[in-house]
Ligand SMILES: Nc1ncnc2c1ncn2[C@@H]1O[C@H](COP(=O)(O)OP(=O)(O)OP(=O)(O)O)[C@@H](O)[C@H]1O
């Protein structure tokens with residue numbers, strides 16, 4: 001079975017800005033792939049090339065085996081859910097949901113019937129007669145969802161659909177999208193800034209930077225085995241230590257910074273002895289050491305700088321040196337006081353090292369070295 005959505009070397013420029021720079025991505029049938037990346041990296045541009053509202057300057061868009069690069073939007077059979085809901089204020093909910101059917105020439109009675117069914121699917125039965133302004137934000141986005149599924153598109157694109165909703169509604173709608181996808185089996189590309197949303201909802205995540213995809217993989221792969229410093233830095237809010245590689249064996253590298261040593265798993269960009277290196281440490285791989293550290297842990301000295309009560313846990317800011325602070329979440333069974341000196345244990349499996357070569361090609365590297 002081939003890919004349902006394929007972007008092949010897609011290029012899109014706005015004047016001097018290259019928003020998509022030979023973007024490649026393949027999404028399988030029934031899959032949900034998230035585009036994750038900083039503001040301005042080209043996510044919306046990529047989606048608009050897929051819907052057809054933008055014509056790429058180069059490359060091809062293939063949907064279900066058909067090259068649609070030159071096919072007009074309304075003939076592409078793609079549903080879209082937008083961040084700002086994008087409902088027509090002067091149309092009732094039923095007419096909003098039925099709108100894509102109208103564009104496709106479906107007759108009024110059938111439009112209504114199918115719109116009501118779509119509203120039932122998103123659990124808005126009975127609200128069809130209202131206007132958008134008479135709905136809450138969450139309900140408006142459900143209308144947006146109903147409008148996207150009403151003509152049973154094979155592909156649905158989501159552009160930050162939940163970012164205008166409050167935290168509780170976001171969780172609820174996330175659940176709703178996952179369950180709709182299970183029931184209807186559509187293929188989707190989903191854009192979000194929210195890592196947790198991306199990790200929880202996606203079959204795979206594509207991490208984007210400057211108009212290209214850096215790494216694509218299952219959430220556990222992207223999170224646990226980032227291939228570049230950029231990906232490591234972007235996901236999971238890791239702690240960071242920048243120093244010099246002092247030891248390298250088959251299964252680990254040791255990096256020394258400010259008199260502290262940390263062992264990390266070495267991967268593709270493995271630093272050599274004597275080379276500058278950055279180590280990214282997953283916060284959940286760090287604990288307060290009590291007793292002796294095991295062979296697969298490094299011990300680091302730190303001082304508690306600040307604490308923030310988060311309800312179910314407390315987050316501590318710990319200083320490892322003048323220029324390096326880490327954050328650590330602890331359940332209330334462990335309490336630290338500001339000013340207290342602690343020994344931290346960092347599990348090697350949660351630490352990734354990357355070389356900070358001369359060829360460092362992005363701000364991530366410069367930022368990391370500036371911190372050392
Ligand atoms: N119509 C336009 N004219 C000129 N430049 C544009 C236009 N639309 C987008 N850009 C630029 O193209 C780049 C990519 O924009 P895009 O909207 O695709 O980013 P994005 O990843 O969706 O960002 P965000 O997360 O902020 O929505 C940005 O540098 C942006 O300023």
Ligand SMILES: [Mg+2]
Nearest residue numbers: 043044045159
């Ligand atoms: Mg965008």
